[in-house]
Amino acid sequence: MKSSIIIVSFFLLGLLFGHFEIISISAVDNDVSLYALCCLMFCVGLSLGNDFNTLKRFTRINSRFYLLPVATIVGTLLGCAIISFLLPGRSVMESMAVGSGFGYYSLSSIFITEYKGAELGTIALLSNILREIMALLLAPLFVKYFGKLAPISVGGATTMDTTLPIILKFSGKEFAVISVFHGFILDLSVPVLVTIFCSF
Amino acid sequence: MFIAIGFMIFGGILGFLLRKKELRNISKIITILIWLLLFILGLEVGANPQIISGLTNIGVEALIITLAAVSGSAVAALLLWKYINNRRKDFYEE
Numbered sequence: 248m249k250s251s252i253i254i255v256s257f258f259l260l261g262l263l264f265g266h267f268e269i270i271s272i273s274a275v276d277n278d279v280s281l282y283a284l285c286c287l288m289f290c291v292g293l294s295l296g297n298d299f300n301t302l303k304r305f306t307r308i309n310s311r312f313y314l315l316p317v318a319t320i321v322g323t324l325l326g327c328a329i330i331s332f333l334l335p336g337r338s339v340m341e342s343m344a345v346g347s348g349f350g351y352y353s354l355s356s357i358f359i360t361e362y363k364g365a366e367l368g369t370i371a372l373l374s375n376i377l378r379e380i381m382a383l384l385l386a387p388l389f390v391k392y393f394g395k396l397a398p399i400s401v402g403g404a405t406t407m408d409t410t411l412p413i414i415l416k417f418s419g420k421e422f423a424v425i426s427v428f429h430g431f432i433l434d435l436s437v438p439v440l441v442t443i444f445c446s447f
Numbered sequence: 448m449f450i451a452i453g454f455m456i457f458g459g460i461l462g463f464l465l466r467k468k469e470l471r472n473i474s475k476i477i478t479i480l481i482w483l484l485l486f487i488l489g490l491e492v493g494a495n496p497q498i499i500s501g502l503t504n505i506g507v508e509a510l511i512i513t514l515a516a517v518s519g520s521a522v523a524a525l526l527l528w529k530y531i532n533n534r535r536k537d538f539y540e541e
Contacts, residue, residue, distance in 0.1 A: 250478070257482045261489020266499065270490060280487050287480040288451045292458025294473045299466040311531050318523040326519020327512060334508060345509075346516040357484045358451070365491040366498050366505065372488070373509035374516070381517055393521040394528035400520040438452050 251379070251409070254353055258372065284357060288438065291354075295435070305428050312425045316432040319400040320440070323349065341367055344444035348375035349403030350382060350410075351437045358438060362445035378403060382410045386417040395419065399426050404437055406430035 264270045327346030331339045341363065348355025352375035360368030382402040389397035395418040402410035407430025414426050462470070492498050498505065 254481060254485055258485040258489040261486040261491075262493040263489075264486075265490035265493025265495075268494070271494070280484060283480055283484050283487075284451050285454045287477060287484065288455040289458040290473050290477045290480065292455035292460075293462040293465075293470060294477065296459035296462025296464075297466055297468075297470050297473070299463070311534065314527055315524070318527045319520045322519040322521070322523025323516045324519070325523075326515035326517075329519075330511060330515035334511065337508065342512055342515075345512050349516075353481045353485060356488060357481075360488050360491065361451075365488060365495055366501075368488055369492050369498060369502075370505055370509045370512070372485075373506055374513045377510060377513040378517060381513070389521055393525040396524040396528045397521045400524035401517050403520070438455060442449060442452060 251376075255376070280357075280361060284361060287354075287357075291434075295431070301427065301431065304424055305431075308424055308428055312428075315396060315399060315425065316429050316436070318396075319349070319403060319429065319433060320436060322400065323347075323403070324440075338447075340444045340447040344441055345371045345374050347437060347440035347444055348378070349405075349433045349437060350375050350378040351404035351434065352376045352379065354437055355441055358441045359445060362442070379405050379409060383413055386410075386413045390417045395422065399429050402426075402430070404430055404433035407434065 323346045324343050327342045328339050331337055331342035334342065344359055344363070345355075345367065348359075348371050352372050355375055356368045356372035359371045378401070382398065382405060385401075386398040389401055398410070398414050398418055399406050399422065402414060406414060406426045411423070411426055411430070415423055418426075
């Protein structure tokens with residue numbers, strides 16, 4: 248929670264600096280964010296590939312649960328595609344690009360800003376922060392009405408770190424490895440899906 | 448556009464090759480880069496009067512998309528949960 252607040256604070260600080268022209272936008276060349284993004288992705292890949300112990304644990308999962316990340320992706324994208332018809336001025340692809348953040352607000356908003364501009368990037372930031380908050384606060388409700396897998400699906404890409412404790416509390420400790428596996432696959436899918444939907 | 452993903456795959460392969468070594472500072476570097484990039488996103492939003500004046504609309508739109516995404520994934524999880532439990536029952540009955 249503390250780290251999320253710090254991340255949002257940096258966004259708000261930038262907002263103030265930009266609004267009151269303390270740092271003018273031309274000073275921050277567009278290339279800077281692309282270089283930083285590539286460095287970031289390199290480091291993300293490095294840390295995922297390096298975590299061999301986590302990768303090894305995935306072989307112990309019951310094969311049916313391998314479908315859970317697929318269910319999360321398909322369910323999220325369908326929901327976003329359907330709702331886009333109610334949003335004037337928002338295309339199906341833009342709505343699905345925002346949904347493809349799966350709660351990973353930092354990475355998805357950065358990617359979408361790079362590809363589609365700051366407006367859709369801000370929508371992605373807010374939307375995916377809201378998704379994480381809902382996953383944290385509404386977990387007991389999701390278990391009650393949608394079964395024990397629902398808090399994991401709703402948690403999206405955050406189920407290997409921030410929302411893991413909540414999931415273990417309300418779905419049960421036996422879902423620990425499934426939850427980490429789900430978060431791992433969703434983490435990887437965020438940059439890929441966001442890039443695909445932004446390229447249309 | 449796919450260049451960032453290329454960097455991730457390259458990092459993943461390198462990380463796997465170096466799996467015997469503990470890369471301690473990586474998560475710190477990731478955090479700092481995320482701070483920097485979100486600060487830049489803030490700068491762009493703050494300097495754009497159109498986005499600032501439409502912030503309420505943007506917020507409502509974000510909420511609507513989130514509700515759709517969350518409901519969609521919850522329903523998909525429910526369907527998978529039922530499917531898994533049915534299969535389990537069949538398995539015991541056999």
